Amino acid sequence: MDPHEKEVTQSCHSSSNEEKSTEGNNTDIENQNTPPAPAQDLFPETDLNRGIVGWEGQDDPKNPQNFPSSKKWALLGLVSAMTLISPLASSMFSPAITFMAAEFKETNETILSFSVSIYLLGYTFGPLLLAPLSEIYGRRVVLSGANWFFVVWQIGCALAQNIETLIVCRLFAGIGGSGCLTLGAGVIADLFPREQRGMATSIWAMGPLVGPVVGPIAGGFLGEEAGWRWVFWLLLIAGGVMAFGMEILNQETYAAVLIRWKTEKLAKETGRNDLKSVYEVGKEPASPKQVLAQGLKRPFLLFCKSPIVLLLSLYMSLIYGLLYLFFTTISDVFTSQYGFSVGLSGLAYLGIGFGFMAGLAFIALTSDRVVVRLTRQNGGKFEPEMRLPMMIFFSCIIPISFFWYGWTADKHVFWIVPIIGMFPFGLGMMGVYMPIQTYVIDCYPAYAASANATLTATRSLVGALLPLAGPKMFDTLGLGWGNSLLGFVALAFIPVPIIFTKYGKVIREKWPVNL
Template sequence: MADINPREAYDGSSLTDIEKGDALREKDDIPSNSPTPAGSIADPTSKEIGLNDKNQETESQPQVNISDWNGPNDPDNPQNWPTWIKVYHATVPGLFGFAVTFGSSVYTPATADIEHQFGVSRTAAIVGLTVYVMGLAAGPIFSAPLSEAYGRKVVYITSSPIFMLFTLGAGFSQSFASLMVCRFFAGLTGSPALAVGAGTSADLFVPRQRAVVTSMFLAAPFAGPSLGPVVGGFAAQYKGWRWTQWCMEFVTLAVFIMSLFTKETFKPVVLKQRAKKLGLKLPPGEAAVSAKAMKSSLVKNFFQPLHMLFIEPIVFLLSLYTAFAFAVLFVFFAAFPYVFQRPPYNFTISQYGLTFLGIGFGVLLGALTGVLIDRVIYQKQHQKAVARGEQHAAPEHRLYNMMFGSIGIPVGLFWFAWAAQTGCHWIVLVIAAVPFAWGNICLFTSAALYMVDVYGPRNAGSAIAANGILRYTLGATFPLFTVQMYQRLDTGWATSLLGFLALLMLPIPYVFFKWGPAIRKRSRYPVVM
């Protein structure tokens, strides 16, 4: 993203009237080492000594602005906090993202146990994954308005205990219906922490730092589904399906305790808390404004993402591409047990869970690739743009990561398809998952940064929300027909079908890289040009 004026580097705010007044006073001040003219207001021999003391006392008191930061070095601004504090505050949302997405896949190794206990089909048992992911899709509609009205921290510390209660309910369920209901509401109440995390990162870091932060932050929600089956496999095999839910409880509880030591980062709420602490009066009707803003944000979060999804080519095509790649990741939750628990592999539940470590390694490589591309390619383009007198590099320079990653997805899928079909050694299949997972996170990281650069702070949130709605909807539905597809087409052609669809979408980032400026000009929303 673009560098901005140092005076505007903190949430885009310009100099306030108070700051301008301070600047003028500094300009007119006489240096402290200069002789003081006799008879001046600072002259100790002045007759108006009492008045001078009062004026000096008034000017020496710190001026507090309740509607903006007190200059670029305001210590209350989260972007001015020490680096280790900012890293801690960015790590907690990432770990929440890990915990919530971990809960989606840790369930999958227990499907056979759930089939047996409740007497349902394999497809019905997989519905526990589907309803959880549907809850993840619906949650941000409510959580974003709450965070805008009451701040980020309150979302973390209120949603997580409710999430743990529904997870507890799922673990104690005595009927299949109650298990499904608790799984849905666990996803619904867990997703706010996942959705608000991106806002916390934006509060803490200036735009030009966000590529690195975004890569690291997005690695956590992708690492969760990758490691869930590893833990869930051992829990389901040796302790039973209920222990998959207890694992979710332990992970979330640890992150929740960490969140108790965080501070608020959302600017309007920080300013409001500071004014209240200092006993300053808020503008009339401030509480009413918050309620009104929350209602407006709720409507915006529900309708605007859907509107952008259907009328904005950038949002639709990037959301479709990332949603498809994400859905294929969820296909593997049903495909891996189908492949590895049958001949010639005959893996146990815990053994097939370990095969997901290949996906986890690919996610790690994808996060590192995002950081490397930002440092080696994007920052150079950014510096060239600044040297030309421009504020930022063109948004299309965010697409390098996606262009590389788009190749890894079909490579991984075709590799896995025919290695499994021909009965290659199991390690060959595990390695095949690495380029797929690498391409998947490269794709999503690049798409998120590109949409933020294109639509700016005003509408980027809705664009990302549209992406999330489609991504989780496909992720929830694809596993429901995976087993049937693999049974009819066999492993080779079923996975190859997904590979061909990935090839069909591969040109999307290249199209935007070449014709992105022309497409942006036709947008119905304000865009960065």
């Protein structure tokens, strides 16, 4: 447990429990659908006699954990909707790239691939800034600013007169688009108790995984019929509508910021200058500059000092890189070998898409139930590693697609066969991606945004750079052996989830990180 969390607990004389915004301990869970009755002092309460400001009782309606279920899911739905638009932009441009290349007379395949993948470099830099800012100034204002930043740069992309301008605008659009991807994890930790996070994370993660699949389908037809610039005009319209909707309907959910605002208001009303937020008890007074510096260091601290976060980040990055290497061949294979039009070639991504949806449904329906059962079997003591066992099964499925798709496409087997061959990868990737995402939220509920920023930044960096090697690799090895190489890499990493499941707790507890 974070030392600061211990101090909060001691100040409020509260029993340890993970579902306090800054706690990570455990309580027994009776069943899947009905959350356990809250233990006394589940959330830190106000004690003005001691100058401490917290929640006004365990049922305080202003506590995001006590929001009505309909309001919680509506807020998550807002974030999830924007989380679909942003990843859509990562791949929607891909099928239309041939039209852009013709207009700009660009023939360098690496530069053309980079104009697509540069967006993911924005996903690398953005989270490292936006996550800590949200833990200092709140989720709402940071998410709002990031959304509008994403929207504005679509104009630059649509009006670009050369490929250099397009690449720069895509980079900045990616930085803004990373906001919803990064802060969604924090919003889930803010709103939902542990036994509901599997379902919540599944809904929120639909965008980052489904968006890159839907994007090429829409972008192919749009680029063919209306021109490549309309890809960005459509993103501008859809992103603008969603950003405006969030501006009107979204609200702050981060407990530490809400209590800080409450403390400032009470201090002004009562004239007391000794009041302190319960989430700041035991912390040394710090200037805004020091607070910001500490917040910005947090994702790097997690990456460098937490072996479990480092290892999970690298494993997720590998799987994510394999996805985008997959993407480098699909459109070209189905246009050149099977005679599909640019628009129709986007439909080939449905194989992965259906796999994503099947995996999403499976994880959403089973993750929380498995955790509830394992917690009960463990005498009511929850451990974040309970999220990880199902990764073992799904990691074994991932390699199947590379051999199936690679050799059927190489031998020109009927087009539906390689498309079906992509399904196992989509299913397996979701089964690996989702447990890692939820595990990190469970480990660091108070700093879920920063922990997720570490995952997002590392996987996006690999997803942006690794595909640049794709065209050269497949030209050299061919579709069959090129995909087989990726399949062998995926096979070699199957033991990794086993290690995480068996030794994850030992690693996490041996190297705690003071955030």
